[in-house]
Amino acid sequence: MTVKAFSAEWADAFKDEVNKSTAYKAAGKGWKWTVGLVVEAEPDKHFAESRGIVMDLFDGEARDIKVGPAADAQKCDFVITAPYSRWKQVATKELDATKGMLQGKLKLKGDLPTIVRYTKASQEMTECTTRIPVEWPDEATS
Amino acid sequence: MARRSDKLKPEPKKEGLVDYANDEPSAFASMLGGLIEANVKSRIEKRKDFSTLVARVGIWVNDIDEGVTLDFKGTGGWLTVHNGLVPNRTLTIRTDAETVMSLSNLKIGVFGLPIYYDEVGRGVAAKLLSGKLKIDGLLPNVMTLNAVTRIFSVQ
Numbered sequence: 001m002t003v004k005a006f007s008a009e010w011a012d013a014f015k016d017e018v019n020k021s022t023a024y025k026a027a028g029k030g031w032k033w034t035v036g037l038v039v040e041a042e043p044d045k046h047f048a049e050s051r052g053i054v055m056d057l058f059d060g061e062a063r064d065i066k067v068g069p070a071a072d073a074q075k076c077d078f079v080i081t082a083p084y085s086r087w088k089q090v091a092t093k094e095l096d097a098t099k100g101m102l103q104g105k106l107k108l109k110g111d112l113p114t115i116v117r118y119t120k121a122s123q124e125m126t127e128c129t130t131r132i133p134v135e136w137p138d139e140a141t142s
Numbered sequence: 143m144a145r146r147s148d149k150l151k152p153e154p155k156k157e158g159l160v161d162y163a164n165d166e167p168s169a170f171a172s173m174l175g176g177l178i179e180a181n182v183k184s185r186i187e188k189r190k191d192f193s194t195l196v197a198r199v200g201i202w203v204n205d206i207d208e209g210v211t212l213d214f215k216g217t218g219g220w221l222t223v224h225n226g227l228v229p230n231r232t233l234t235i236r237t238d239a240e241t242v243m244s245l246s247n248l249k250i251g252v253f254g255l256p257i258y259y260d261e262v263g264r265g266v267a268a269k270l271l272s273g274k275l276k277i278d279g280l281l282p283n284v285m286t287l288n289a290v291t292r293i294f295s296v297q
Contacts, residue, residue: 108173
């Protein structure tokens with residue numbers, strides 16, 4: 001089922017994908033921090049308000065993933081920020097998240113050694129987003 | 143698109159462990175500098191290497207077409223990070239973004255030597271053998287590479 005990008009339904013689908021992933025379960029072992037994704041508004045792309053995705057990840061499991069205000073995501077232990085169209089590029093495999101971070105296209109806040117230690121887990125999380133059929137606001141016909 | 147200034151600072155300030163040679167460090171320079179600083183601050187075993195290492199190490203990431211030079215100055219522990227490759231490098235590592243991440247995930251074994259027999263290590267060794275990881279200046283500077291790997295490793 002197609003879900004609207006970065007909506008509550010998308011968050012549920014993302015959580016399901018993460019918890020279905022055996023690769024994430026293995027790579028995320030030992031992870032115990034919250035991750036916030038800030039999706040910055042791009043009104044010209046019909047994404048009018050910034051949103052925050054708060055991910056409660058623990059030991060290879062997604063305990064909860066919620067969409068809310070950007071400020072909520074900014075309070076997480078690790079925060080990755082990018083405009084809507086960059087996140088769309090990540091979710092459609094146009095942009096590799098690791099390269100995006102090295103290039104500053106995705107801005108990362110948090111303890112770098114920890115996030116580097118879990119590179120494989122973050123790559124698999126990105127893979128999970130690519131498996132969700134998404135309706136993108138800038139592609140919507142009506 | 144805004145362009146990054148490549149203007150060099152007249153004299154880097156010695157604040158903390160890491161300094162940046164350029165007024166506007168690239169995202170890659172900030173990430174590597176930040177990674178090394180956090181690593182050295184939190185792991186006492188890395189401080190000895192960091193405080194004594196004198197070497198200029200270039201890292202060029204082929205698939206993002208960007209690089210940095212890590213100028214380890216010894217003198218009790220001081221690193222200057224340059225945007226791009228600057229001359230007189232001891233070692234230059236050329237590879238893709240994924241392998242840079244793997245290099246920082248190499249485990250360190252007995253005698254402080256990087257482990258190349260686990261999954262990450264085998265991956266790095268395979269890239270080296272296949273030419274996807276190139277290290278200019280490797281043979282005369284193996285000890286330097288090992289010291290850099292120890293400082294760089296988050297494991």
